[in-house]
Amino acid sequence: MSDRPVSQALFARASAVLPGGVNSPVRAFRAVGGAPVFIARANKARLISADGAEYIDFVNSWGPAILGHGHPAVVEAVREAATGGLSFGAPTELEVLFAERLRGFYPSLDKLRCVSSGTEATMSAIRVARGFTRRDVIVKFEGCYHGHADHLLVKAGSGLATFGVPDSAGVPEAIARLTLPLPYNDADALREAFANRGKEIAAIILEPVVGNMGCVPPEPGFLQLVIDLCREHGALSIFDEVMTGCRLAPGGAQERFGLRPDLTTLGKIIGGGMPLAAYGGRDDVMSIVAPLGPVYQAGTLSGNPVAVSAGLATLAQLTPALYERLEALGAALEEGFRAAARDAGVPACVQRVGSMITLFFREGPVRNWTDASGSDTKRFATWHAGMLARGIYWPPSQYEAAFLCGALTDADITRTIQACRESLAA
Structure with a gap:
């Protein structure tokens, strides 16, 4: 039985009226398997699903929500x-x-x-x-x-x-x-x-x-x-x-x-x-x-x-303080992910510029599409499922950057790093 029954039911309804059940392909979760999470609402750095689950959001509407949701x-x-x-x-x-x-x-x-x-x-x-x-x-x-x-x-x-x-x-x-x-x-x-x-x-x-x-x-x-x-x-x-x-x-x-x-x-x-x-x-x-x-x-x-x-x-909200905060949060997440992969013995590299970040499941660096396409997408899908189960909403594709928002807290980053450790070890 699905752990997201409402999302599952909505996806079945959507599939009858929308191609693939979605209005943009990556939302279908086909790169990671399973039915997509349907979102009911959002606030600051959190998404609330139609099933009532809460997630720390690292998609942020694929980038626009730099301030978080509902500023x-x-x-x-x-x-x-x-x-x-x-x-x-x-x-x-x-x-x-x-x-x-x-x-x-x-x-x-x-x-x-x-x-x-x-x-x-x-x-x-x-x-x-x-x-x-x-x-x-x-x-x-x-x-x-x-x-x-x-x-x-x-x-x-x-x-x-x-x-x-x-x-x-x-x-x-x-x-x-x-x-x-x-x-x-x-x-x-x-x-x-x-x-x-x-x-x-x-x-x-x-x-x-x-x-x-x-x-x-x-x-x-x-x-x-x-x-x-x-x-x-x-x-x-x-x-x-x-x-x-x-x-x-x-x-x-x-x-x-x-x-x-x-x-x-x-x-x-x-x-x-x-x-x-x-x-x-x-x-x-x-x-x-x-x-x-x-x-x-x-x-x-x-x-x-x-x-x-x-x-x-x-x-009007794009202040130097915001970018300093995003840089600090991004650096902490980058180092945490890198340490988690190293400790788990998983071939991986973390690449980040500012508040854009990706955990590639392959040795780095990744310089181009040939490098990126050599990533272990099956391992990514397993890791993604583990992150989702632990309340972390990460882009459902190895080939999409994740985004941080200014509403994230230090505790959110700590929790995300711990979820990464547990997902890599599973």
């Missing part, structure tokens, strides 16, 4: 905005304030455009890059996920100059061939790609710290090489900071590493838990976006008052 300032901002109207399809002062606040965090954003999802932001940024450069080829890195637009759902070919093949049914091969996938952190492969096809490349898009094959940081100098090669060959650099934006610092990875890409995509935290994202960059590049220029992109709900109110309230 009073964010809830009040949403309530106040909603009473005045959910959406108008017309300009508001709130979206201007929001854009000004974001530009204050990201000096690379001369101009920006609000959208409703990370996928919408990345596909729009790529369209702008193609329109600006009048080139078609996009470079992406294997293991970096940039949303489900057709030209981004590709996997690497067998050689450095091999164009992508579709990684999903429904993606035409002709579109996939315009995407050149390379190994992340491979400077030689990147140089060779530009030497061979530099005149065809419109842009490089990458996660400056990868979170979609687990937490994988860039090698020293790799991000700067991306920017330099783009400038040398007339291409544009796109930092996909949907995940890292405002998480690694108020100004994201580009603040943390002291870099300035041509275009940036943002999401998750900037919406405070609401569907909100943005893309932007250099003035000359963004000036080709309609209605100023020929690159068309639109959205009825873009910049709606409820979402930008949640975003503004969240951005």
Whole structure:
């Protein structure tokens, strides 16, 4: 009998009306087995399931809940905005304030455009890059996920100059061939790609710290090489900071590493838990976006008052003290996990940047998708089940980064480390 009977019953109902019983694939728990946990409510660093169980949350809505769930300032901002109207399809002062606040965090954003999802932001940024450069080829890195637009759902070919093949049914091969996938952190492969096809490349898009094959940081100098090669060959650099934006610092990875890409995509935290994202960059590049220029992109709900109110309230809470706290909590969790794996004699490595962290079940370091895909996913699934049974809600995939929030306590970290020890020993 299931130890989560209500979730089990809800999943059966959901499976009759939703593909796979979910509205986003990773929620189905297929990488770890069993039925997913259905969530009834959340508060601070806790999730409460439909079965009444309480979990310490390390998913945090896949990153947006950096303050924890139900932060009073964010809830009040949403309530106040909603009473005045959910959406108008017309300009508001709130979206201007929001854009000004974001530009204050990201000096690379001369101009920006609000959208409703990370996928919408990345596909729009790529369209702008193609329109600006009048080139078609996009470079992406294997293991970096940039949303489900057709030209981004590709996997690497067998050689450095091999164009992508579709990684999903429904993606035409002709579109996939315009995407050149390379190994992340491979400077030689990147140089060779530009030497061979530099005149065809419109842009490089990458996660400056990868979170979609687990937490994988860039090698020293790799991000700067991306920017330099783009400038040398007339291409544009796109930092996909949907995940890292405002998480690694108020100004994201580009603040943390002291870099300035041509275009940036943002999401998750900037919406405070609401569907909100943005893309932007250099003035000359963004000036080709309609209605100023020929690159068309639109959205009825873009910049709606409820979402930008949640975003503004969240951005106001991003203080130095918050990031210092997240760094301390992350360091304690990293060391605790590393010691637990060592004491258990389990081949594993822990990789962390700020409040993003992954326990890989393989010897490290993990530098790219080839390394990450060599992880012991069966051991991860067993460990994940053990963590869940001990009240820890961890991402249900070896290849997803976990996220810390500011509502976590020292006691939460201690409990999570102990759960890890027990799960590794089981």
